[in-house]
Amino acid sequence: MGRAAKNFFVAGAAFLLAVESVCAEQHFPPPDFEGGYQLPLTSTPPPRAEWLQNMDMAVLAAALLLAVWLIHRRRSRRAVFLLSLFSLVYFGFYRKGCICPIGSVQNIARALAQPEYSAPLVAVAFFALPLVAALFFGRVFCAGICPHGALQDLFLIKAVKVPSWLEHGLGIIPYLFLGAGVAVATTGTGLVICRYDPFVPVFRLSGSLFMIGVGAAFLLLSVFVGRPYCRFACPYGALLKLASMASKWPVRVTPDTCTQCRLCENSCPFGAMREPAPVTVQAAEPEERRMLSRLLLLLPVLTAVGALAGGVLASGAATLNPTVALADRYEREHGHTTVYAPMTPESLGLKRAAEQPEAVLAAAADFRRKFGLAASFFGAWSGLVVGLKLISLTLRPDRKDFEPDRGACLACGRCFADCPAERARLGLPVLASPA
Amino acid sequence: MEANSGQPKPVSRRQFLRDGARLVAVTGVGALGGALANRAGGQTVWQIDPAKCLHCGNCATQCVLEQSAVKCVHAFAVCGYCQLCTGFFDAEPNELTTAAENQLCPTAAIKRSFVEDPYYQYVIDERLCIGCAKCVEGCNHFGNGSLFLQIRHDRCLHCNECAIARTCPGDAFRRVAARHPYLLKTAPH
Amino acid sequence: MKPEFNLLDRREFVAFASKLAAVAGLAGLARESRGDDKNSFNYQALDSAKHWKTDPKLIGYAEVTRWRSQRIGARRLAVSPDGRIQVCADNYISSYSEQGDLGPEIALPGLGSCIATTEGGDLYVGLRDHIEVFDKKGTRRATWKPADRKSWLTGLAVGRDDVFAADSALRVIWRYDKSGKLRGRIGEKNEERNAPGLVLPSPYLDVLIHPDGLLRVNNIGRHQVEAYTMEGDFEGAWGSASAATEGFCGCCNPIGLALLPDCHFVTCEKGLPRVKVYSAEGRFERVVAGCESFPENARSCSGLNDCAHGGLHAAIGAGGRIFILDIVTGEVRVMERRV
Numbered sequence: 001m002g003r004a005a006k007n008f009f010v011a012g013a014a015f016l017l018a019v020e021s022v023c024a025e026q027h028f029p030p031p032d033f034e035g036g037y038q039l040p041l042t043s044t045p046p047p048r049a050e051w052l053q054n055m056d057m058a059v060l061a062a063a064l065l066l067a068v069w070l071i072h073r074r075r076s077r078r079a080v081f082l083l084s085l086f087s088l089v090y091f092g093f094y095r096k097g098c099i100c101p102i103g104s105v106q107n108i109a110r111a112l113a114q115p116e117y118s119a120p121l122v123a124v125a126f127f128a129l130p131l132v133a134a135l136f137f138g139r140v141f142c143a144g145i146c147p148h149g150a151l152q153d154l155f156l157i158k159a160v161k162v163p164s165w166l167e168h169g170l171g172i173i174p175y176l177f178l179g180a181g182v183a184v185a186t187t188g189t190g191l192v193i194c195r196y197d198p199f200v201p202v203f204r205l206s207g208s209l210f211m212i213g214v215g216a217a218f219l220l221l222s223v224f225v226g227r228p229y230c231r232f233a234c235p236y237g238a239l240l241k242l243a244s245m246a247s248k249w250p251v252r253v254t255p256d257t258c259t260q261c262r263l264c265e266n267s268c269p270f271g272a273m274r275e276p277a278p279v280t281v282q283a284a285e286p287e288e289r290r291m292l293s294r295l296l297l298l299l300p301v302l303t304a305v306g307a308l309a310g311g312v313l314a315s316g317a318a319t320l321n322p323t324v325a326l327a328d329r330y331e332r333e334h335g336h337t338t339v340y341a342p343m344t345p346e347s348l349g350l351k352r353a354a355e356q357p358e359a360v361l362a363a364a365a366d367f368r369r370k371f372g373l374a375a376s377f378f379g380a381w382s383g384l385v386v387g388l389k390l391i392s393l394t395l396r397p398d399r400k401d402f403e404p405d406r407g408a409c410l411a412c413g414r415c416f417a418d419c420p421a422e423r424a425r426l427g428l429p430v431l432a433s434p435a
Numbered sequence: 436m437e438a439n440s441g442q443p444k445p446v447s448r449r450q451f452l453r454d455g456a457r458l459v460a461v462t463g464v465g466a467l468g469g470a471l472a473n474r475a476g477g478q479t480v481w482q483i484d485p486a487k488c489l490h491c492g493n494c495a496t497q498c499v500l501e502q503s504a505v506k507c508v509h510a511f512a513v514c515g516y517c518q519l520c521t522g523f524f525d526a527e528p529n530e531l532t533t534a535a536e537n538q539l540c541p542t543a544a545i546k547r548s549f550v551e552d553p554y555y556q557y558v559i560d561e562r563l564c565i566g567c568a569k570c571v572e573g574c575n576h577f578g579n580g581s582l583f584l585q586i587r588h589d590r591c592l593h594c595n596e597c598a599i600a601r602t603c604p605g606d607a608f609r610r611v612a613a614r615h616p617y618l619l620k621t622a623p624h
Numbered sequence: 625m626k627p628e629f630n631l632l633d634r635r636e637f638v639a640f641a642s643k644l645a646a647v648a649g650l651a652g653l654a655r656e657s658r659g660d661d662k663n664s665f666n667y668q669a670l671d672s673a674k675h676w677k678t679d680p681k682l683i684g685y686a687e688v689t690r691w692r693s694q695r696i697g698a699r700r701l702a703v704s705p706d707g708r709i710q711v712c713a714d715n716y717i718s719s720y721s722e723q724g725d726l727g728p729e730i731a732l733p734g735l736g737s738c739i740a741t742t743e744g745g746d747l748y749v750g751l752r753d754h755i756e757v758f759d760k761k762g763t764r765r766a767t768w769k770p771a772d773r774k775s776w777l778t779g780l781a782v783g784r785d786d787v788f789a790a791d792s793a794l795r796v797i798w799r800y801d802k803s804g805k806l807r808g809r810i811g812e813k814n815e816e817r818n819a820p821g822l823v824l825p826s827p828y829l830d831v832l833i834h835p836d837g838l839l840r841v842n843n844i845g846r847h848q849v850e851a852y853t854m855e856g857d858f859e860g861a862w863g864s865a866s867a868a869t870e871g872f873c874g875c876c877n878p879i880g881l882a883l884l885p886d887c888h889f890v891t892c893e894k895g896l897p898r899v900k901v902y903s904a905e906g907r908f909e910r911v912v913a914g915c916e917s918f919p920e921n922a923r924s925c926s927g928l929n930d931c932a933h934g935g936l937h938a939a940i941g942a943g944g945r946i947f948i949l950d951i952v953t954g955e956v957r958v959m960e961r962r963v
Contacts, residue, residue: 352605579825
């Protein structure tokens with residue numbers, strides 16, 4: 001027993017000495033202070049605790065459930081509005097608008113494209129939960145939780161009706177923005193959806209001059225156009241629109257039968273209210289079918305053209321990537337810079353490239369390749385979006401009642417109060433008939 | 436609501452497509468979420484690698500916050516405690532005093548105090564530091580390099596995409612585990 | 625006013641105005657984070673052209689040839705009496721001709737951190753904490769015990785009966801006799817000997833034996849070259865801190881000392897990398913190689929280069945030729961006096 005213990009201690013001491021001598025080798029000692037001065041330690045304030053991140057996910061889940069209940073059961077616009085105010089404070093001003101589902105799309109896309117990248121759990125949760133909710137209950141996230149939407153709602157006074165052609169035209173932009181954001185994110189270049197978010201600088205109360213200007217412009221616009229970002233820009237909204245179109249319990253003006261009184265027609269500030277489909281004349285059907293078949297044929301053509309165009313655009317877009325931009329600059333200016341010129345950040349980057357040209361050029365070539373692929377996909381996606389939009393315009397809706405468009409409805413509940421049947425159901429006083 | 440007469444309600448084509456799409460979507464999102472959640476590691480935060488930092492000054496201006504989350508920190512064990520500190524003093528100071536005209540720091544954030552002959556202590560006041568790296572450049576160019584920039588996590592917003600990282604000429608920003616969120620200098624570097 | 629032209633009633637107008645005010649308020653509160661400020665670069669303070677460019681009238685040497693050490697990590701060099709340049713690089717002492725042709729090499733058990741040659745051709749090498757002695761054929765003759773476990777030897781001078789080792793970590797000059805026995809300590813703060821104490825923020829202590837019998841030591845923290853007797857009495861110092869050509873720049877210089885045949889000093893500096901000649905009394909005489917000839921060395925502390933191991937080192941050869949080792953690039957330059 002004694003021998004084993006002695007061996008253990010000798011080995012332990014030798015190990016400690018070895019470790020100490022290795023550490024001593026690395027480190028040139030600080031001065032010998034005679035007066036007993038103690039070296040201070042460098043402070044290391046920790047980041048936000050992990051349990052608070054989990055709390056964000058819990059609040060999101062709870063808020064989603066509450067929103068579902070308020071919209072589908074209680075059917076109270078006022079309650080949904082109060083919930084959206086809470087979300088504005090919590091997800092907007094407290095969390096400064098980050099983490100959010102809009103940006104999480106990029107993390108997911110990058111995780112799919114690069115197996116070595118792992119998206120944070122919060123991003124996965126924020127991506128998945130509102131989508132699943134939309135698949136069953138409609139866009140309850142937009143109405144009750146999204147701080148961007150809540151901010152725009154606060155600013156809305158009187159919504160102007162956007163002409164139908166403009167609405168459809170601008171309605172493509174969210175899909176294009178989604179495609180662009182995903183394409184850039186898969187190459188690992190950056191997160192353009194986050195970069196060009198107009199409301200996060202408002203939550204942070206700081207940002208680049210350009211984005212503050214864009215944010216102010218959006219807020220001004222949202223005074224008389226209902227939720228312009230949500231309808232015409234939000235890339236996650238594009239996904240929610242698709243999910244909501246397949247929703248099991250979409251938001252209806254009333255669960256009772258529609259009496260076709262038309263009182264809800266102008267109640268939606270977001271232009272989502274739809275009339276019952278007109279009965280078509282038999283003679284027009286073959287014409288419609290021909291148009292549809294032509295568009296269906298056009299679809300793959302548009303996609304292919306888009307893919308080609310994307311491939312052409314790729315080299316220009318690739319300079320979004322800082323490494324590619326650096327490599328380009330290096331190739332242009334190689335040999336012309338002197339050391340004694342004032343060293344700006346740009347020339348420092350150039351000097352780094354000059355010291356390790358192979359590494360920088362190889363990385364840039366790698367990015368260019370990824371960009372080429374991503375741009376082609378984006379082009380194909382854009383062509384697909386345009387083609388599908390054209391097709392959707394020719395499809396006849398099978399609506400019999402006045403009800404919101406499943407995809408465009410933001411589940412805000414403003415239309416409930418305009419329906420007499422709903423008012424009766426909820427026990428609200430009867431409205432005077434409009435002049 | 437009328438009771439059904441016993442026959443199943445006919446499903447329209449659209450309804451069928453919708454149900455099918457929903458099923459696929461739910462399965463897809465669920466599988467995707469599960470797979471990615473499985474792969475997810477611990478929380479990560481942004482940090483500057485002092486070995487790659489080129490002290491260019493972008494950290495002071497590119498952060499989305501008005502006062503940058505990047506500050507200069509001091510590795511005291513690496514410091515030489517020089518009377519003529521080239522991170523503190525201008526290239527040609529009029530005299531070795533704490534007068535503002537003699538200092539490199541534009542906000543006088545480094546506090547110089549006498550320890551014992553001939554050693555002086557230099558401590559950074561983070562409330563004043565703007566993260567411009569002038570002192571880092573001076574210290575690294577002439578001295579031991581004990582001053583270096585780090586992202587301070589009590590200020591950083593932990594953006595998904597760090598605005599400074601994009602413009603860093605030295606490619607010095609990377610994500611590190613939140614449990615060990617600092618890349619401190621420990622040896623003369 | 626006809627009713628049809630009223631787009632908003634009064635209440636709505638008030639609401640509109642208040643929202644406008646809110647937007648303006650938010651935009652005003654939001655601080656622009658100065659992302660477009662292109663003027664912030666940090667070299668204005670240090671980018672004084674007058675220091676980077678040496679006055680050509682002051683340059684008294686011309687480059688004869690330049691070659692690169694074939695091993696990476698070249699740290700120190702010394703010139704043997706047969707004219708060969710001994711370079712400590714990696715774990716070897718490599719012997720080169722003046723033109724850079726590689727000759728025999730001696731393998732070392734570790735990194736050589738300082739080197740000195742004797743008239744008989746012996747080599748004394750400091751391996752971080754202890755000294756090893758080799759004869760001119762390259763056979764190891766002795767391995768001395770380290771003076772202290774934490775020693776970091778960065779300079780060696782060999783006299784007739786003594787060997788002096790400059791220990792940067794302990795801030796002292798060890799005095800050994802030729803058998804390796806420790807005889808004394810020089811340079812520590814000592815009132816009786818008038819010694820002010822060596823101030824060493826970084827490991828660049830060097831020592832040389834002057835023909836006047838006194839040692840010369842570079843007290844880099846005080847920017848002076850100090851003279852000591854071999855017993856340790858302080859006998860005087862020269863040197864001043866200044867970025868100008870006549871002074872020693874930065875926080876800790878000069879980092880290397882060498883002796884010309886006419887007893888004048890050659891000094892090496894880091895930060896503003898330059899090699900200069902001073903008279904025996906310490907008066908600036910001329911520049912051997914100015915900053916502009918060391919473009920890569922000038923930024924030795926950025927990126928992956930180690931501030932503690934950069935710099936320049938000089939050794940003197942036959943006829944007063946100066947051999948400058950650029951520790952960052954591994955190049956050796958041969959400089960000759962030009963008249």
